[in-house]
Amino acid sequence: xxxxxxxxxxxxxxxxxxxxxxxxxxxxxxxxxxxxxxxxxxxxxxxxxxxxxxxxxxxxxxxxxxxxxxxxxxxxxxxxxxxxxxxxxxxxxxxxxxxxxxxxxxxxxxxxxxxxxxxxxxxxxxxxxxxxxxxxxxxxxxxxxxxxxxxxxxxxxxxxxxxxxxxxxxxxxxxxxxxxxxxxxxxxxxxxxxxxxxxxxxxxxxxxxxxxxxxxxxxxxxxxxxxxxxxxxxxxxxxxxxxxxxxxxxxxxxxxxxxxxxxxxxxxxxxxxxxxxxxxxxxxxxxxxxxxxxxxxxxxxxxxxxxxxxxxxxxxxxxxxxxxxxxxxxxxxxxxxxxxxxxxxxxxxxxxxxxxxxxxxxxxxxxxxxxxxxxxxxxxxxxxxxxxxxxxxxxxxxxxxxxxxxxxxxxxxxxxxxxxxxxxxxxxxxxxxxxxxxxxxxxxxxxxxxxxxxxxxxxxxxxxxxxxxxxxx
Amino acid sequence: xxxxxxxxxxxxxxxxxxxxxxxxxxxxxxxxxxxxxxxxxxxxxxxxxxxxxxxxxxxxxxxxxxxxxxxxxxxxxxxxxxxxxxxxxxxxxxxxxxxxxxxxxxxxxxxxxxxxxxxxxxxxxxxxxxxxxxxxxxxxxxxxxxxxxxxxxxxxxxxxxxxxxxxxxxxxxxxxxxxxxxxxxxxxxxxxxxxxxxxxxxxxxxxxxxxxxxxxxxxxxxxxxxxxxxxxxxxxxxxxxxxxxxxxxxxxxxxxxxxxxxxxxxxxxxxxxxxxxxxxxxxxxxxxxxxxxxxxxxxxxxxxxxxxxxxxxxxxxxxxxxxxxxxxxxxxxxxxxxxxxxxxxxxxxxxxxxxxxxxxxxxxxxxxxxxxxxxxxxxxxxxxxxxxxxxxxxxxxxxxxxxxxxxxxxxxxx
Numbered sequence: 001x002x003x004x005x006x007x008x009x010x011x012x013x014x015x016x017x018x019x020x021x022x023x024x025x026x027x028x029x030x031x032x033x034x035x036x037x038x039x040x041x042x043x044x045x046x047x048x049x050x051x052x053x054x055x056x057x058x059x060x061x062x063x064x065x066x067x068x069x070x071x072x073x074x075x076x077x078x079x080x081x082x083x084x085x086x087x088x089x090x091x092x093x094x095x096x097x098x099x100x101x102x103x104x105x106x107x108x109x110x111x112x113x114x115x116x117x118x119x120x121x122x123x124x125x126x127x128x129x130x131x132x133x134x135x136x137x138x139x140x141x142x143x144x145x146x147x148x149x150x151x152x153x154x155x156x157x158x159x160x161x162x163x164x165x166x167x168x169x170x171x172x173x174x175x176x177x178x179x180x181x182x183x184x185x186x187x188x189x190x191x192x193x194x195x196x197x198x199x200x201x202x203x204x205x206x207x208x209x210x211x212x213x214x215x216x217x218x219x220x221x222x223x224x225x226x227x228x229x230x231x232x233x234x235x236x237x238x239x240x241x242x243x244x245x246x247x248x249x250x251x252x253x254x255x256x257x258x259x260x261x262x263x264x265x266x267x268x269x270x271x272x273x274x275x276x277x278x279x280x281x282x283x284x285x286x287x288x289x290x291x292x293x294x295x296x297x298x299x300x301x302x303x304x305x306x307x308x309x310x311x312x313x314x315x316x317x318x319x320x321x322x323x324x325x326x327x328x329x330x331x332x333x334x335x336x337x338x339x340x341x342x343x344x345x346x347x348x349x350x351x352x353x354x355x356x357x358x359x360x361x362x363x364x365x366x367x368x369x370x371x372x373x374x375x376x377x378x379x380x381x382x383x384x385x386x387x388x389x390x391x392x393x394x395x396x397x398x399x400x401x402x403x404x405x406x407x408x409x410x411x412x413x414x415x416x417x418x419x420x421x422x423x424x425x426x427x428x429x430x431x432x433x434x435x436x437x438x439x440x441x442x443x444x445x446x447x448x449x450x451x452x453x454x455x456x457x458x459x460x461x462x463x464x465x466x467x468x469x470x471x472x473x
Numbered sequence: 474x475x476x477x478x479x480x481x482x483x484x485x486x487x488x489x490x491x492x493x494x495x496x497x498x499x500x501x502x503x504x505x506x507x508x509x510x511x512x513x514x515x516x517x518x519x520x521x522x523x524x525x526x527x528x529x530x531x532x533x534x535x536x537x538x539x540x541x542x543x544x545x546x547x548x549x550x551x552x553x554x555x556x557x558x559x560x561x562x563x564x565x566x567x568x569x570x571x572x573x574x575x576x577x578x579x580x581x582x583x584x585x586x587x588x589x590x591x592x593x594x595x596x597x598x599x600x601x602x603x604x605x606x607x608x609x610x611x612x613x614x615x616x617x618x619x620x621x622x623x624x625x626x627x628x629x630x631x632x633x634x635x636x637x638x639x640x641x642x643x644x645x646x647x648x649x650x651x652x653x654x655x656x657x658x659x660x661x662x663x664x665x666x667x668x669x670x671x672x673x674x675x676x677x678x679x680x681x682x683x684x685x686x687x688x689x690x691x692x693x694x695x696x697x698x699x700x701x702x703x704x705x706x707x708x709x710x711x712x713x714x715x716x717x718x719x720x721x722x723x724x725x726x727x728x729x730x731x732x733x734x735x736x737x738x739x740x741x742x743x744x745x746x747x748x749x750x751x752x753x754x755x756x757x758x759x760x761x762x763x764x765x766x767x768x769x770x771x772x773x774x775x776x777x778x779x780x781x782x783x784x785x786x787x788x789x790x791x792x793x794x795x796x797x798x799x800x801x802x803x804x805x806x807x808x809x810x811x812x813x814x815x816x817x818x819x820x821x822x823x824x825x826x827x828x829x830x831x832x833x834x835x836x837x838x839x840x841x842x843x844x845x846x847x848x849x850x851x852x853x854x855x856x857x858x859x860x861x862x863x864x865x866x867x868x869x870x871x872x873x874x875x876x877x878x879x880x881x882x883x884x885x886x887x
Contacts, residue, residue, distance in 0.1 A: 411574035457594035462617035
């Protein structure tokens with residue numbers, strides 16, 4: 001058997017002129033998963049088109065990094081089914097691909113009588129979502145499980161199946177596997193206009209025209225604009241900003257589960273969750289905005305989070321904040337996903353994928369592939385994809401500096417560059433020469449954790465930049 | 474399982490404090506003295522401080538020259554300086570897990586000195602809102618970028634802070650060919666010598682905005698400006714492509730904390746007594762990990778002091794635990810922050826003087842040391858300035874009741 005031909009990864013220059021069989025717009029976690037799913041069919045010429053300079057630059061990079069069970073989805077919704085299926089698929093994929101996942105479980109903590117009264121209803125909903133192992137626990141067991149929880153909690157719903165995951169590695173694994181199986185990844189390619197004149201889509205992009213017979217819109221926050229350009233008016237994306245605080249690794253011992261708020265009529269609170277990198281997250285805010293670039297944190301947002309976090313886990317506020325970020329969720333006026341096929345236009349829209357998109361991504365990809373086939377796309381024969389093994393960024397699994405056999409074979413894995421996150425020169429070198437190399441230091445950070453630690457580059461920033469710029473020469 | 478190797482003294486951190494301790498200990502022929510540094514070059518922060526102000530009055534040096542001098546002195550005395558080796562965590566009370574290009578190794582010592590230094594709090598830890606663009610630095614990153622890697626840093630920089638390190642950052646910005654748009658501080662005045670502040674403002678034309686905070690970073694891929702607010706409510710956006718957050722140091726106490734060593738609440742560094750002993754027998758600390766941050770001269774003095782205490786410990790001299798030392802505002806912290814009563818009749822030197830920092834300037838203030846309401850010592854200072862360490866003699870330590878309550882140090886105006 002011959003190795004599959006790699007696709008191209010381009011960031012500049014003109015786009016190829018022959019039409020693709022299918023183009024996926026948006027290389028977030030959903031678009032990348034769809035491209036990967038289509039890559040099972042070697043006869044298809046596939047393009048993955050992304051406006052930003054890297055994969056996963058929108059909502060996919062700035063979320064709460066949770067692999068959900070879907071216990072609180074609305075039964076009967078498409079989202080409920082895809083989250084449920086996707087969770088299983090992604091858990092298996094992550095284990096095989098080396099994507100860090102920690103099955104820490106979640107606790108929905110009730111802080112007042114109203115929230116406590118809501119728990120049995122949530123348990124029942126979980127049951128209807130095939131999440132059958134939830135359990136109501138009283139304050140004694142709750143404080144036994146979470147000794148650092150603030151005073152006044154009345155009880156909780158334990159959802160053992162909820163996990164934490166690395167969203168960056170997931171997105172990158174999908175896109176890398178797609179490219180290794182022939183998908184062309186065109187970055188820095190913003191779709192400005194779209195038309196369908198002669199049975200072929202003409203996408204006018206910032207890098208020229210891209211032609212394709214079939215089109216998948218996985219443009220996330222911008223999916224409504226692309227949908228309208230193609231003559232549909234199905235939904236409007238209202239970006240919902242979530243600001244999050246990442247606390248120092250010294251906070252990790254304060255919390256064992258994902259601490260979720262109980263949704264009530266008064267709205268949703270914030271969560272406290274460990275991360276696979278060994279930090280603790282506090283957030284998100286939920287602010288409906290107009291500006292799809294408003295990934296800024298605000299003084300009010302951060303203060304509000306700190307006030308809420310102080311109640312949930314008082315010790316958290318004594319630790320340093322390592323990072324602050326804000327992501328935009330692609331909320332629409334509809335409660336469910338907006339995934340629809342338009343066979344007459346050789347087009348599938350994948351809209352309204354909100355915070356559950358990471359969990360559901362593989363199931364969404366399978367669903368979209370089925371829709372395309374049903375709409376008339378000739379997929380051709382299917383092959384298995386070569387397995388992929390991603391560099392481990394998680395603390396629950398051995399990192400290169402902890403692997404003597406790896407260091408013995410290559411001392412670069414024993415040469416630490418980023419001290420806070422213990423990232424070695426070997427890992428940085430690997431990322432810089434990978435199938436999809438980073439476009440900048442932020443991309444390198446998401447691939448290796450270099451500069452992501454408590455000093456934020458005080459010690460290693462210049463050295464990491466030196467390695468990055470050296471690789472570009 | 475990794476092998477365990479034995480040394481006599483293991484020093485973590487090859488900056489001024491660690492290298493000085495190493496040189497002293499190697500000179501005293503205590504056996505194998507090993508200094509670990511996770512960086513590729515030994516020398517610590519002076520490596521990238523291209524300015525002068527190091528060395529002695531008789532022999533002034535730049536930071537890099539001073540760093541080389543310290544490394545040479547330690548090695549010449551017989552200490553082993555190993556770079557590119559990280560002390561990851563404790564393997565036992567006096568042993569550490571390490572890793573380097575040669576692989577993992579556990580090193581057990583008869584005494585350990587922590588000289589891990591301090592770092593500046595970055596933008597995120599300061600909770601400065603806004604976007605996350607490129608061009609946001611600390612002085613540490615700026616100096617390494619410019620002086621160690623000759624990197625281009627930008628054209629127009631705002632320097633946040635107005636203390637000595639901030640002026641060093643401003644000089645580095647200028648050395649890199651960029652313009653300092655402004656320096657700003659939330660304090661009412663610069664925290665440096667009046668001559669240094671005047672020189673930057675008048676001769677170099679760098680505006681100093683006092684009573685001013687950064688309220689937002691602007692720009693998407695690259696910083697385009699910072700929004701600032703004056704205490705009186707006025708706001709402005711300063712266009713710039715670089716912002717340097719200076720000062721606001723925190724001790725790099727990761728190893729101390731992982732080892733469960735008692736930390737001082739004022740400095741956030743390990744609590745130490747007059748001999749720089751931490752709460753764990755056999756573990757000592759010196760330099761900026763004790764207090765954020767003092768001069769290299771103070772760090773080397775502490776390194777020498779710690780070396781003396783290590784020698785005593787290796788000779789089997791037992792010590793009492795001592796009592797805590799506490800300060801009240803306007804004092805921020807005191808180091809050492811525990812006191813072990815020295816026997817008055819021993820004739821031994823009383824150890825290092827105590828150093829303190831104040832938030833408020835005071836003229837002819839009185840430093841007073843009390844324990845359980847009993848005055849142990851009074852010292853009149855000429856003045857107390859926030860940008861200078863205050864020095865309290867250790868001449869009163871033999872008066873401390875080892876069974877008594879905490880010793881309190883206060884600073885009051887006339």
